[in-house]
Amino acid sequence: GLAARLQDTLTKIRGKGKVSEQDIKEMMREVRLALLEADVNFKVVKQFIANVKEKALGQEVMKSLTPGQQVIKVVNEELTALMGAEQSKIAVAQKPPTVVMMVGLQGAGKTTTTAKLANHLRKKHNRKPLLVACDVYRPAAIQQLETLGKQLNMPVFSKGTDANPVDIAKEAVAAAKAEHHDYVLIDTAGRLHVDETLMAELQDMKAAVTPDEILLVVDSMTGQDAVNVAESFNNQLDVTGAVLTKLDGDTRGGAAISIKAVTNTPIKFAGMGEKIDQLEPFHPDRMASRILGMGDVLSLIEKAQANVDEEKAKELEKKLRNMDFTFDDFLEQLDQVKSMGPLEDLLGMMPGMNKAKGMKNLKVDEKQLTRVEAIVKSMTPLEKRDPSVINGSRRKRIAKGSGTTIQDVNRLLKQFEDMKKMMKQMTAMQGGKGKKRGKG
Ligand code: GDP
Ligand code: MG
Numbered sequence: 001g002l003a004a005r006l007q008d009t010l011t012k013i014r015g016k017g018k019v020s021e022q023d024i025k026e027m028m029r030e031v032r033l034a035l036l037e038a039d040v041n042f043k044v045v046k047q048f049i050a051n052v053k054e055k056a057l058g059q060e061v062m063k064s065l066t067p068g069q070q071v072i073k074v075v076n077e078e079l080t081a082l083m084g085a086e087q088s089k090i091a092v093a094q095k096p097p098t099v100v101m102m103v104g105l106q107g108a109g110k111t112t113t114t115a116k117l118a119n120h121l122r123k124k125h126n127r128k129p130l131l132v133a134c135d136v137y138r139p140a141a142i143q144q145l146e147t148l149g150k151q152l153n154m155p156v157f158s159k160g161t162d163a164n165p166v167d168i169a170k171e172a173v174a175a176a177k178a179e180h181h182d183y184v185l186i187d188t189a190g191r192l193h194v195d196e197t198l199m200a201e202l203q204d205m206k207a208a209v210t211p212d213e214i215l216l217v218v219d220s221m222t223g224q225d226a227v228n229v230a231e232s233f234n235n236q237l238d239v240t241g242a243v244l245t246k247l248d249g250d251t252r253g254g255a256a257i258s259i260k261a262v263t264n265t266p267i268k269f270a271g272m273g274e275k276i277d278q279l280e281p282f283h284p285d286r287m288a289s290r291i292l293g294m295g296d297v298l299s300l301i302e303k304a305q306a307n308v309d310e311e312k313a314k315e316l317e318k319k320l321r322n323m324d325f326t327f328d329d330f331l332e333q334l335d336q337v338k339s340m341g342p343l344e345d346l347l348g349m350m351p352g353m354n355k356a357k358g359m360k361n362l363k364v365d366e367k368q369l370t371r372v373e374a375i376v377k378s379m380t381p382l383e384k385r386d387p388s389v390i391n392g393s394r395r396k397r398i399a400k401g402s403g404t405t406i407q408d409v410n411r412l413l414k415q416f417e418d419m420k421k422m423m424k425q426m427t428a429m430q431g432g433k434g435k436k437r438g439k440g
Helices: 002-013 021-037 042-058 067-082 110-125 139-152 165-178 196-209 225-237 254-263 284-292 295-307 310-322 327-339 343-349 353-357 366-377 381-385 392-402 406-430
Strands: 098-103 129-133 183-187 213-219 241-245 267-271 279-281
Touching: 021 042, 021 067, 021 254, 021 284, 042 067, 042 254, 067 254, 067 284, 098 110, 098 196, 110 129, 110 139, 110 183, 110 213, 110 241, 110 267, 110 279, 129 139, 129 165, 165 183, 165 196, 183 196, 196 225, 213 225, 213 254, 225 254, 241 254, 254 267, 254 284, 327 366, 327 381, 366 392, 366 406, 392 406
Parallel strands: 098 183, 098 213, 129 183, 213 241, 241 267
Antiparallel strands: 267 279
């Protein structure tokens, strides 16, 4: 699977100080496959990969992230941006009623979504919608909307199967005005495939009722075909937004990206089930992690970012530049790591670590952290600032004071020296560059 492949690449990159062009190339190959597997259109994928490569290469690696995580972060951000900002607003006409046409292929979820939207408008915005049954081709369709209307205790405007859909729509708008409905939600007919007769009818309807909003309803299971569907509907009708249905299923959701790329209109809502209240605002960020199949990694990254105090990071950096990083700072760092939650949870969220969690020898030793903390706390202020003054007898005392062994103390002192050396190299490397850091 994709997640596994990305994890392999991530593992390779983890631990490196910098992301090389080759690393990015490797990761991008996996991301590319992931997007194609999720049925994102290949042209869209190509453009996307080019964008990400450029962004990822130019970035400095944040202290709180590994280079691999940082690349994933960029991928996620770009993917989110590609789907647009969260935008679950429905147009409001200056003069009511606001007219909304629901369009899309047969079975996409138009009728269901019409009812869901009516419910949403009433519940969240205190509106009074009129539902309109314009799918006259299937007798059951009118009945379906009427049933939903009853369930919602909302009126449904219908004229049976002999009436002309364009006329029905026109009459419905007039009726809505007379009865002071502020929204008119028109459920239209669909076809199994895009066809000219249907498009012509929808165009006539559009001309007759000048809708404020034309929502394209798309089944998220639609794969590569979503591009064609979105393109046809948009070319003929200039849709103003989309609703992605059946996201409660196991779709990877590549359709979301195609729709946005092709129509350049926001995906406003997501259908999350068959029930009337299962309509949610569309969250581009959640969709991005779904497509990448890396929700856990992303939440780990978020957590790590949220926990790095910018001010402290700056202070630390200054100290590093002057090379007076002390064991006190070290303790503070430990606290920050701890504030992210149990280490085991954090590691559990990392790719590849889920499986590792079950293996005893790879289990995170929280006791080790506590030991380290105890050792540092047993040092004098001077020793914390300059551990080189800690001689043999002091090592013994510190071990005793912290309930550890002299080997534990030696190991920590060695690690601290190594860390300092590494940091020195890092600061030397960053020395010339500007100090952009943080938000990325
Ligand atoms: P229409 O032909 O476009 O009007 O589609 P319908 O509204 O009749 O929906 C077709 C089928 O998809 C019905 O069985 C709906 O219950 C189902 N459906 C619609 N939206 C969703 C959704 O968000 N999740 C799930 N699981 N099913 C949905
Ligand atoms: Mg229908």
